[in-house]
Amino acid sequence: DAGVTQSPTHLIKTRGQQVTLRCSPKSGHDTVSWYQQALGQGPQFIFQYYEEEERQRGNFPDRFSGHQFPNYSSELNVNALLLGDSALYLCASSLTAGGSDTQYFGPGTRLTVL
Amino acid sequence: ELKVEQNPLFLSMQEGKNYTIYCNYSTTSDRLYWYRQDPGKSLESLFVLLSNGAVKQEGRLMASLDTKARLSTLHITAAVHDLSATYFCAVDYGGGADGLTFGKGTHLIIQP
Numbered sequence: 001d002a003g004v005t006q007s008p009t010h011l012i013k014t015r016g017q018q019v020t021l022r023c024s025p026k027s028g029h030d031t032v033s034w035y036q037q038a039l040g041q042g043p044q045f046i047f048q049y050y051e052e053e054e055r056q057r058g059n060f061p062d063r064f065s066g067h068q069f070p071n072y073s074s075e076l077n078v079n080a081l082l083l084g085d086s087a088l089y090l091c092a093s094s095l096t097a098g099g100s101d102t103q104y105f106g107p108g109t110r111l112t113v114l
Numbered sequence: 115e116l117k118v119e120q121n122p123l124f125l126s127m128q129e130g131k132n133y134t135i136y137c138n139y140s141t142t143s144d145r146l147y148w149y150r151q152d153p154g155k156s157l158e159s160l161f162v163l164l165s166n167g168a169v170k171q172e173g174r175l176m177a178s179l180d181t182k183a184r185l186s187t188l189h190i191t192a193a194v195h196d197l198s199a200t201y202f203c204a205v206d207y208g209g210g211a212d213g214l215t216f217g218k219g220t221h222l223i224i225q226p
Contacts, residue, residue: 033213042118042202043157045213058213090156092214102147103214105157 002027004093004106012112013081021076021109025093031055032074033103034066035090043090049074050096078111086113116141118205120217128225130192135220137186137203145206146186147214148177150199157202160188193224 005024013019025032031050035043045058049068068074072093078085088110092103117140127133137146145164149157161170163179163186170177174197176189186203200221204214 035213042204042216042218043214045215048213056213102159102162104159105149107156 004091004104006089006091006106006109008109009107010110010112012114014114015081015083017081017113018077018079019081019111021078021089021091021111022073023076023091023093023106024073025091026104029093029095029104030072031094031096032068032072033092033094034074034076035092035105036060036085037088037090037108039087046076081113083113086111116205116207116215118203118215118217120201120203120220122220123218124221126223126225127190127193129194132192133190135188135190135201135203135222137188137217139184139186139203139205139215141207142181142184143205143207144181146179147204147206148186148188149202149204151202151219152199160201190222195224195226198222198224 004026007022033048034046036046037043046060046064047057048055052068063079065077088108090108091106094103119138121136147162148160150160151157161177166181168179174191179186200219202216202219204216206214
C-alpha cells in the first residue's frame with residue numbers, strides 16, 4: 001500500500017521564477033492538503049483540495065495556487081518566488097468520505113530560492 | 115485567531131526519566147493530533163485524539179485530551195535515546211474538512 005509520495009525531493013530556483021510541486025495521495029484517500037514548513041517552525045496550512053476544488057485556504061497570497069486531478073493527485077504552484085518561500089513543502093492526504101481522521105504526510109519537497 | 119501553543123519548545127532529558135509536553139489551544143475543537151518529526155524528515159502520525167478524556171498509549175508515549183481545558187499532554191515514560199525528535203501537536207478546527215493548525219513543536223533531546 002503506497003503512502004503519500006511527492007516530487008521532486010529537492011528544488012533550487014531563483015527569485016521571480018515559478019515552481020510546480022506534485023503529490024500523490026495515499027491509496028484510497030480523496031483529499032489533499034498542502035503545508036509550508038519553514039526551518040525550525042511548525043507546518044503552516046496553505047490549502048486543501050477535495051473533489052478537484054479548493055475547499056479551504058490558509059493565510060497565503062494568491063501567488064500560491066493548486067490543482068487536484070480526477071485521480072486525486074495534486075499540484076502546488078508558486079509564482080514570482082521570493083526568498084522567503086524557501087521551505088519544506090509537505091503534502092498530506094486524508095479521506096473525507098465517511099469522516100476524516102488522520103492526515104498522512106508525504107516526505108516533502110525542499111525548495112530553496114536564491 | 116486560532117492558536118496552538120506548546121511547551122516547552124526545547125527539552126533535554128536523560129534516559130530513564132519521565133516528562134510531559136503540554137499543548138494548549140485557543141478555540142474549541144474535538145480533534146487533536148500528535149506528530150513526530152526526525153531531522154530532515156516528514157511527519158509521522160503518533161496519536162489521534164477525538165473526544166474529551168481520550169487517552170492513547172503506544173510504547174513509552176501516552177497522549178491525553180481535555181477539551182474543556184483545551185489542553186493535551188504527551189507523556190514520556192522512562193525515555194530512551196530513540197525518542198529524540200521534534201514533537202508537534204496539531205488541532206483540527208474544521209471538523210475534518212480543514213487544515214491543521216500546528217504548534218511550534220517541542221525539540222526533545224534524550225541523552226544517555
